[in-house]
Amino acid sequence: xxxxxxxxxxxxxxxxxxxxxxxxxxxxxxxxxxxxxxxxxxxxxxxxxxxxxxxxxxxxxxxxxxxxxxxxxxxxxxxxxxxxxxxxxxxxxxxxxxxxxxxxxxxxxxxxxxxxxxxxxxxxxxxxxxxxxxxxxxxxxxxxxxxxxxxxxxxxxxxxxxxxxxxxxxxxxxxxxxxxxxxxxxxxxxxxxxxxxxxxxxxxxxxxxxxxxxxxxxxxxxxxxxxxxxxxxxxxxxxxxxxxxxxxxxxxxxxxxxxxxxxxxxxxxxxxxxxxxxxxxxxxxxxxxxxxxxxx
Numbered sequence: 001x002x003x004x005x006x007x008x009x010x011x012x013x014x015x016x017x018x019x020x021x022x023x024x025x026x027x028x029x030x031x032x033x034x035x036x037x038x039x040x041x042x043x044x045x046x047x048x049x050x051x052x053x054x055x056x057x058x059x060x061x062x063x064x065x066x067x068x069x070x071x072x073x074x075x076x077x078x079x080x081x082x083x084x085x086x087x088x089x090x091x092x093x094x095x096x097x098x099x100x101x102x103x104x105x106x107x108x109x110x111x112x113x114x115x116x117x118x119x120x121x122x123x124x125x126x127x128x129x130x131x132x133x134x135x136x137x138x139x140x141x142x143x144x145x146x147x148x149x150x151x152x153x154x155x156x157x158x159x160x161x162x163x164x165x166x167x168x169x170x171x172x173x174x175x176x177x178x179x180x181x182x183x184x185x186x187x188x189x190x191x192x193x194x195x196x197x198x199x200x201x202x203x204x205x206x207x208x209x210x211x212x213x214x215x216x217x218x219x220x221x222x223x224x225x226x227x228x229x230x231x232x233x234x235x236x237x238x239x240x241x242x243x244x245x246x247x248x249x250x251x252x253x254x255x256x257x258x259x260x261x262x263x264x265x266x267x268x269x270x271x272x273x274x275x276x277x278x279x280x281x282x283x284x285x286x287x288x289x290x291x292x293x294x295x296x
Contacts, residue, residue: 004076006040007069009033010048014058014066015159025139040065070160070275077276084281091120094282097133097145098125100228101248102269106146106166106290113289121282131202134158137274144286148246148267150208162278164271164287166294169246171208171266172259176239180258188216195223197232197243204267205229209244212262233257269294 012022013033023030037056041048048062058066098107107125114123128136133145138160148169149155157163175183175191182190196213198220199205206222213220226232229245236243237254246267250259271290277283 002043002065003036003040004072006036006043007065007072009036010040010058010062011066011069013037013049013056014063017055017057019056025135073160073274074276077274078279081277081280085279087281089120090118090281090285092282093122093124094144094286095124095126095142096286097128097136097142097147099129099133099146099148099269100127101230101246102146102148103127105248106269106293109293110286110289113293114285117289118285121285123286130204134161134272137161137272140274143273143277144283145272146269146290147272148204148269150204150211150267151265152211153204153207155204158272160275161272162275164273164291166269166271166290168265169248169267169269171212171244171262171264172247172250173242173244173262174233174236174250174253174257174259175242176236177256177258178239179242180260183260188213189218191220191242192216192218194221195241196220197224197226197229197235197241198222199229200225200227205245208267212244 009022009026012025013019016022019030019033023033026033037049044061044065046061047059048065049056050059096107096110103125111123111125114121126142128145130147130149133142133147136142137145138158173183179191179194196209198209209220224232224235224241226235229243230249232243232245233250233253235241237256239256244262247261253259271287273283273287278287
């Protein structure tokens with residue numbers, strides 16, 4: 001019988017390509033990862049990895065086994081959900097990752113909604129951008145994550161996950177009042193010489209800014225980086241920078257800053273879960289509260 005935890009290590013090696021990354025994900029040493037992969041080879045009766053330079057690469061047998069991992073994990077999640085469904089109701093801790101920009105509008109109302117309906121459920125909110133939340137979710141260190149995606153970027157969903165759309169969040173342009181007439185006349189192209197505030201890489205918000213400006217015929221000069229784009233509005237207020245950010249983060253712009261809606265799609269807020277966990281009582285309770293809130 002194949003060990004599922006070892007299969008997950010093989011899947012992660014297929015995805016990331018480095019034993020050191022797999023070791024960090026699983027909080028073990030690289031030698032422990034290599035040992036577990038050798039044990040998996042013994043269970044499978046096949047060579048799954050081979051040396052390539054100073055690293056490892058999957059053999060055809062290893063790639064086939066790694067590709068079969070996600071359906072196995074989803075089936076196990078559904079089996080666990082069938083057992084938990086026999087409980088009296090949702091109980092215990094449920095770990096919810098949440099993008100910082102959605103803490104006030106999504107996470108706080110979620111806690112308020114869950115408390116009276118499910119008093120035995122203990123929601124735990126963990127602030128995490130999608131780039132952090134997705135690995136935590138796949139490694140079972142989160143049970144659900146409130147994330148966002150930009151449809152125009154066309155990024156595929158993370159393997160082994162299921163997304164429930166919640167609501168749309170338009171993109172906005174934040175600029176000094178003095179630049180508003182030029183923008184109204186020429187659009188984004190009027191800001192080709194401006195200093196821009198962007199999120200640090202890697203970030204889909206940063207990629208969306210680059211995508212929008214390049215569609216307008218220029219590559220923006222990212223003069224400033226702010227992990228919190230809401231705080232970056234104060235740089236715009238100096239009259240020396242412009243920014244592009246979701247509308248959820250533009251509720252209280254500082255004096256001297258103008259915020260205008262940009263045409264076209266922005267981002268979609270989503271609830272992301274591991275495939276197969278949707279019917280687990282704790283996860284289902286959180287999803288129901290999130291979708292009810294989104295509907296309002």
